Amino acid sequence: MTLSNDIHPDQEFLAFLAEGKFKIQRSRSSGAFFFYPRVLEPGTGKTDLEWIEASGLGTVYATTVVRERPPKSNYNVVIIALDEGPHMLSRVEGLQPEEVTIGLRVKAEIIPFDDKHAVIFRAQEHAVAEKGGQQ
Amino acid sequence: MNRASRGTTAIVGAATFGIGEAPGFTSPDLAARAAVAALDQAGLTLAQVDGLFIAFPNDFLSGLSFAEYLGIQPKLTNNNRTGGSAFLTHLAAAARALEAGEIDVALIAYGSNQRTGAGGLLSAANPNIYELPYKPRLPVSAYALAASRHMHQFGTTRDHLFSVAKSAHDWAVLNPEAFRRKALNRDDYFASRMVSDPLSVLDCCLVTDGAAAVVLVRKDRAKDCKGAASYVLGWGEATDHYQIAQMPDLTTSAAKHSGARAYAQAGVAPSDVDIVQLYDAFTINTIMFLEDLGFCKKGEGGDFVASGAIGPGGSLPVNTNGGGLACVHPGMYGLFTIVEAHRQLTGAAGARQVSGAEIAVAHGNGGFLSSQVTAILGGSSTA
Numbered sequence: 001m002t003l004s005n006d007i008h009p010d011q012e013f014l015a016f017l018a019e020g021k022f023k024i025q026r027s028r029s030s031g032a033f034f035f036y037p038r039v040l041e042p043g044t045g046k047t048d049l050e051w052i053e054a055s056g057l058g059t060v061y062a063t064t065v066v067r068e069r070p071p072k073s074n075y076n077v078v079i080i081a082l083d084e085g086p087h088m089l090s091r092v093e094g095l096q097p098e099e100v101t102i103g104l105r106v107k108a109e110i111i112p113f114d115d116k117h118a119v120i121f122r123a124q125e126h127a128v129a130e131k132g133g134q135q
Numbered sequence: 136m137n138r139a140s141r142g143t144t145a146i147v148g149a150a151t152f153g154i155g156e157a158p159g160f161t162s163p164d165l166a167a168r169a170a171v172a173a174l175d176q177a178g179l180t181l182a183q184v185d186g187l188f189i190a191f192p193n194d195f196l197s198g199l200s201f202a203e204y205l206g207i208q209p210k211l212t213n214n215n216r217t218g219g220s221a222f223l224t225h226l227a228a229a230a231r232a233l234e235a236g237e238i239d240v241a242l243i244a245y246g247s248n249q250r251t252g253a254g255g256l257l258s259a260a261n262p263n264i265y266e267l268p269y270k271p272r273l274p275v276s277a278y279a280l281a282a283s284r285h286m287h288q289f290g291t292t293r294d295h296l297f298s299v300a301k302s303a304h305d306w307a308v309l310n311p312e313a314f315r316r317k318a319l320n321r322d323d324y325f326a327s328r329m330v331s332d333p334l335s336v337l338d339c340c341l342v343t344d345g346a347a348a349v350v351l352v353r354k355d356r357a358k359d360c361k362g363a364a365s366y367v368l369g370w371g372e373a374t375d376h377y378q379i380a381q382m383p384d385l386t387t388s389a390a391k392h393s394g395a396r397a398y399a400q401a402g403v404a405p406s407d408v409d410i411v412q413l414y415d416a417f418t419i420n421t422i423m424f425l426e427d428l429g430f431c432k433k434g435e436g437g438d439f440v441a442s443g444a445i446g447p448g449g450s451l452p453v454n455t456n457g458g459g460l461a462c463v464h465p466g467m468y469g470l471f472t473i474v475e476a477h478r479q480l481t482g483a484a485g486a487r488q489v490s491g492a493e494i495a496v497a498h499g500n501g502g503f504l505s506s507q508v509t510a511i512l513g514g515s516s517t518a
Contacts, residue, residue, distance in 0.1 A: 010264055036265045062287075062385050064279035065332040066272050077271045077331075079280055079380045089380040091269045098332070102287040118268035 007049055009037030016051065017117035022108050023051040024084060035086035056108035058082040058121065065097040076100045080121055094122045140402040142366035142513060144230040145357035148173035148350035149477035154463045155314040157344040158251040162191050163204045165346035166246030170205065173348040178361030179240055184350075186211045186238035188225035192247050192466045201244065211238050217374070218501025219414055222470035223508035226349070226497075227370040233353050243473075246346030247465035266378060272331050275339055275417065277379035277503035279331035282419040284385035286333065288434065291422065293333055295437030297324045299418040300337050300460055302446040307457025309447060309487035314343050315461045338418040340459035340468065347470040349477070354518070363481035365495075366518060368403070369511040371396025379503040386434075390427035390498065390507040397496075398429070401511035405429035408511075409492040410479050411451060412472035414500040415458040421445070424498055425453070428509065452489045455479060469499035473510065480514040493517065 009025075013036075016023040026033040027041040028048040040047050061081040067074050076097035080090050092100045093109075106121035150172035153165045160168075166189070174180060187209040191197040198212030211232055215224045222243055229241035247253075262273065271277065285291045300319055307313035319337065327335040357364040373389035373396070376382045398404060405428065413424045422436035430451060431439040439445075445453035454460075456475040459468040476495035478484045493514040500507060 014264070036263075062280040062284040064271075064276050064283055064334075065329070066270065066276055067329045067331065075270065077269050077276050077280070079385070087380050089266050089269050089271065089378070102283065113268045116264075120268075 007039055009039060012051065013037045014116050017110050017119070020110060022054050022056055022110060022119050024054045024082070024086060025049050025051055033082070033084040033086050035082065035088050054108065055083050057124070058106050058108070060092065060100060060102050060104040060106060061087060063100045063102060078121070080106060088119070090119060090121055092121050092123065140368050140400065141517060142368045143354050144233045144351050144367045145354045145364040146349055146351050146367065146473070146477050146512070147357050147360040147364050148175070148177035148179070148348075148362055149474040150176060150348050151312060151463070151471070151474055152346045153246070154312050154345040155343050156251050157248060160248055160344070161252065162194075162246045162248050163201055164246070165248060165344065166191070166201065166244040166348065167204060169246060169346035169348035170242055170244045173350045174242070176362040177350045177352075179350060181205055181207055183240045184242045185209050186213075186229060186232055186241040188213045188222070188229055188241060188243040190214055190216050190221045190225075190245065190467070192249065217506035217508070219416065219467040219469045220499030220501035220506045220508040221467065222473065223370070223497065223499035223510055224372055226367065226473060226510050227372065227508070229351050230367045230370065233351060239352065239356070241351040242348060243351070243470060244346070244348040245467060245470045247467070248344045249466045250342050250344045252344070263378075271379075274503055275334055276331040278417040278419055279334045280379055281382070281385045281423070281504055282333050282417070285419060285423065288386055289437065291437040293325070295422060295441055296333070296338055296418040297321060298440040299415065299421040299445075300324060302440065303415060303454055303458045303460035305446045306455050306487060307461035309485075310456050310462060311485070313457040313462040314341055315457070334417055334419070340416045340464035341461070343463050343465050345463040345465040347474045349470065349473050363483070363515070364518070365477045365480040366513040367510065368513045368517060369397045369399070369401030370509065371400065372506075372508045374506045377502055377505050382504060386423070388423055388427050388500075388504045388507050390424050390500075390509065393507040393509040394428040394498070397509040397511050403494055403511055408451070408494050408496050410455060410476065410489050411453045411496045411498070412456070412475045413454065413496070413498040414468050414472060415454055415460050416464070416468065416500060418460065420500060421453065423504070424500070427507075428496060428498065447487070455484060455487050455489060469501070472497040472499060473512070476512045480512055
C-alpha cells in the first residue's frame, strides 16, 4: 500500500496557501467543486480528485457582526458562495463589519494566521483599487 | 376527527428537577433526581429500568457512568449524541427497543449544572481549521448567519424575532418552574445587547441548571402504571450538515424531512396538531421550524409568530413552558420538549394548560441547525 500519491487534504490546502495559492478540489469525472478539502467527493465517494486554483471570486451569502466589549473591536463573519459553487466560512476585510451585506461581490486574499495562512475576502472594487486596478 | 395512528409505546412518567439554579449538585445528581421523580410518577422502580438513554454535556461515556451512578445494569444503553436533539433520537430508539421486546422499561434522562457549576454554556463542538481563523462565536453566530439569510430572502425582521421572545416569556409567566417569569417589554428587547447580529442576548436561550427524565413502557403495560400516560405516535430524524457553512440552504432546515417522516408514521397532518414544543435555542429557530414543520409556508413564519398564534390563547400554542428562551436551557434542551408535551397531553400543565390538547409535536434541534428530530405524541384519545 502506497500512501505517497494519496491526498492529505488539510496539509495540502495549507501548503498551497503558503505558496500564495487558494486551491479547491473537484472530482475529475463529475467536474463538481467542493469545499472543505476531503479525501473523497462528498456524496459520491469519488476519489479522482484534483486541486484547482479558485478564481477567488464570490458573493456574500450570509453575514453577521460578532459584537465585542470595548476595547476589542467588532468583526464580521460571513458565508461566501464561491463562484465555483461551494460555500465557505470567512471574513470580509476592508469594510466596517456592519457594511458587509448579502450579495456583495468579493475577492479572496490569503493572509497569515497563527503560523499558517487563511483565506479572507475583500469587496471586489476595494480589492481592485488596492492592487492598482490590476485584475 | 383525527386520523392518528395508535402508538405502541407510552410515556408513563416525565419530570424535571433543579430548573434555574441548583448550586451544589453535579450533572448526574440532577439527572438522578429527575429520574426517580419520573419513575415515582409511573409507580416503577430503578431496578425495573432495563434500557438507559442518556447524554451528558461533556461525558462521552455517560451510558456507563450514569448506569453506575443509578446502580443499575441495563440490557441496553444509548448515548447517541446529535446535540440538543439527542433526546428525541433516544425517544425513537427507546420506542423501537420496547416494540421489539428488547427492553421493558426505558429511562431517558439529562441533567446539567452549567449555570452554577460550569459557569457558562458547555459545548461539545470542536472548531476546525476552516472555521477557527474567522472566530465565529458558536453557537450563536451560526444561527445569526441563518437569521441574516432568512431576513434577506423573506423580509423577516427583528420585530418578528421579538414576537417569538415575547411569546416565550408570556408562557413562562404562567409556569412556576420557569427561570425568567417576567413579561418581555418591546423597548427592553430592542435595547438589549447585540451578540452576533441580528441576534441580541434576548434572542438567545438561557444558560441554566436543570434536569429532565422520561419513562416509557409498552402501551399494554401503561394501564398498570400509576400516572397518566401519553403515547408515542411517530417520529422522524434528519440531518443535512454539521458546520453552518455546509448547510445546503440556510433558510430551510432538515426539520422539513424529520417532520414529514413523523407525520407519515403518526398519520397526522400539521392541521391536527394542538400544541408544539420545539427547541428554541434562538428566536430564529421557532420561525424556521414552524415553517419547516408545515404550520405556515416558507417565508411566512415571521408574520405567523407576529399574529399572536403561538402565545397563550393563540391558535397554535408553542413552547408552553416558556421554552429555552424563558424557562430552562441547561446546554441541551431537547428532553424538556417531551416533558412539556406529556404534561400538556395529560392535563398536568396547571395555569398554562391548553384545554383539550390531544396531539403534540416535540421537536429537537442539534448542532448548528444540523440535526432535526421530530416526535408526535398523543393524549388519551390516541390510546
